[in-house]
Amino acid sequence: MAAKKLSAKARVAARKQRDKWKNKRWFTIRAPRHPWNFKRIGETLGETDEHIMSRIYEMTQQEFSGDFTKMHVLLRFRVTEVVGQDALTTFVGHAHQSDHTRRQIRRYRGKIDDVVDVVTTDGYLVRLKPLMITERRCQTSVKQAMRAKCAEVIRAHAAKSNYSKLQEAMLGGDLETDIRNAIKAIYPCRNIVIRKSQLLQIGVITEKGPTLDEIHSEESRKEAELNAKRAAALAEAGVVSEDEPVEGDLLAAAEAMESISEKEEVAPAAEKAAKPAKAAKAAAKPAKAAAKPAKAAAKPAKAAAKPAKAAAKPAKAAKAAAKPAKAAAKPAKAAKAAAKPAKAAESEADLMKLKKDELVEKAKAAGVATSGTKADIVARLLE
Numbered sequence: 502m503a504a505k506k507l508s509a510k511a512r513v514a515a516r517k518q519r520d521k522w523k524n525k526r527w528f529t530i531r532a533p534r535h536p537w538n539f540k541r542i543g544e545t546l547g548e549t550d551e552h553i554m555s556r557i558y559e560m561t562q563q564e565f566s567g568d569f570t571k572m573h574v575l576l577r578f579r580v581t582e583v584v585g586q587d588a589l590t591t592f593v594g595h596a597h598q599s600d601h602t603r604r605q606i607r608r609y610r611g612k613i614d615d616v617v618d619v620v621t622t623d624g625y626l627v628r629l630k631p632l633m634i635t636e637r638r639c640q641t642s643v644k645q646a647m648r649a650k651c652a653e654v655i656r657a658h659a660a661k662s663n664y665s666k667l668q669e670a671m672l673g674g675d676l677e678t679d680i681r682n683a684i685k686a687i688y689p690c691r692n693i694v695i696r697k698s699q700l701l702q703i704g705v706i707t708e709k710g711p712t713l714d715e716i717h718s719e720e721s722r723k724e725a726e727l728n729a730k731r732a733a734a735l736a737e738a739g740v741v742s743e744d745e746p747v748e749g750d751l752l753a754a755a756e757a758m759e760s761i762s763e764k765e766e767v768a769p770a771a772e773k774a775a776k777p778a779k780a781a782k783a784a785a786k787p788a789k790a791a792a793k794p795a796k797a798a799a800k801p802a803k804a805a806a807k808p809a810k811a812a813a814k815p816a817k818a819a820k821a822a823a824k825p826a827k828a829a830a831k832p833a834k835a836a837k838a839a840a841k842p843a844k845a846a847e848s849e850a851d852l853m854k855l856k857k858d859e860l861v862e863k864a865k866a867a868g869v870a871t872s873g874t875k876a877d878i879v880a881r882l883l884e
Contacts, residue, residue, distance in 0.1 A: 524548050528588045530558050532565075532578065535665035535707065539589070539716045542578070550583040558590065562672065573601035574672070584713060592668055594699040602632065605692055611635035613644050617652045619659035621667055624704025629655055629671070630697040631680065636689050643688050651693075654683050664704065671695050852879045 525546045532540040542560060547553035558578045562571035574597055578590035606612055613633040620626055631651050658676055659667055670676040681693045852860065853875065860878045864871045869881040 521548065527586070528553055528583065529586055530578070530580070530588045530590060533590060533592055533665075534710045536669055538711055539587075539713060541720075542590075545588065553580050553583065553588055556580045556588075557593070562595075571672075573598045576672075587713060589713075591703070592700070595672065595697070597632075597694065597696045602696060605634050609638055610691065611637065611639045611644065613647055613651075615648045615651060617655045618701070619656055619667075621659055621662060621664045621704065623663045623707070624702075625664040625667075625700065626702035626704070627659070627664070627667065628699045628701055629695055631655065632692075632694050632696040633680075633684065633690050634692045636691050639688055647684050647687050647690075650683050650687060651680050654680050671698060849879060849883060852882060 525548050527544050528547055529541055530543040530545055532538075532542050542565060543558055545553055545556065545558065547556075556579070558580070559575055560578075562574040562576055563569050565576055574595055576595050577593050579593045580588045581591045582589040611634065613635070615631050617629045617631065618626065619629060633647060633651065655676070658670065658679060662670065667676075676695060677693050681690060684690055684693065852863075855863075857875050857878075860875055860882075861871045864878050864882060867882060869878070871878060
């Protein structure tokens, strides 16, 4: 079957069709200025600036701050502005993963939920959802009192904090600690968390703090310093790096090397301070050399002492010859010592064969007390 021929219009349309992926580029996603100073948190693909506006970026708090105990907390950032290759965001809320929340709830425990809307000092309207889990089941009146106290603490905290401070207290655990301290007088709680937050309305945006250009210069300085240290380590090891330096980075690398050179200037000063100690060691060497003749003079005295030691050897040989006689005398002593318990045992057996009246007479004759049993009297006689 012959292939179907394309019309002229179809061929023109096919030539005009372009690959959309070739026009896409990477944007760096940055956290808000307050309280995180435009921290770099991720990257995203987009064709134009309008394509990534209002895009939601999610990440765990463990990835954000490095705290592994917060791996179940999801943070949400919305892109609100694009400056060059940087996508600036606003923190729009967080949430605990549902499976983690379900694991906290068990039989015979109480669960208390609430929804609290607060307004910060800079006009941000935020909705917070606290979760309280009690050790045991409690009455409805107790739950209502705990819910009211929790809402009071949250509103009081938000009334004296701006949005950035509220984020730090909410994600850092300070707000949860305040709630726990207020509620423990009502009923003991096993766990208290802000399980979810949501930004409902944006307030006044402050322009104070570091600018994006300052953050870029700081990042480039740190990167150049790291590259300079890496190059110095490779040069010491004798490894040739395949990456050649770019001309535009020479100035930044030179600035980074200034801090390294300042550290290296400390080493010559330490060497100068060590020179007096070396001189003292050199002065001590003649004293050691003078001590050598004294040692050499002491050698003839040691040689003269050797005949006296040789004369003492026959006396030692006589002592060694006396040792077998002492060793032969030891078995006789051991036999005598073994004979004593036998005599004691025989006398005790003979005494036990006697009647008690006879034992009493013997005890009186020996001047020993006659009270007690036969064994007591025999023991006193044998003492």
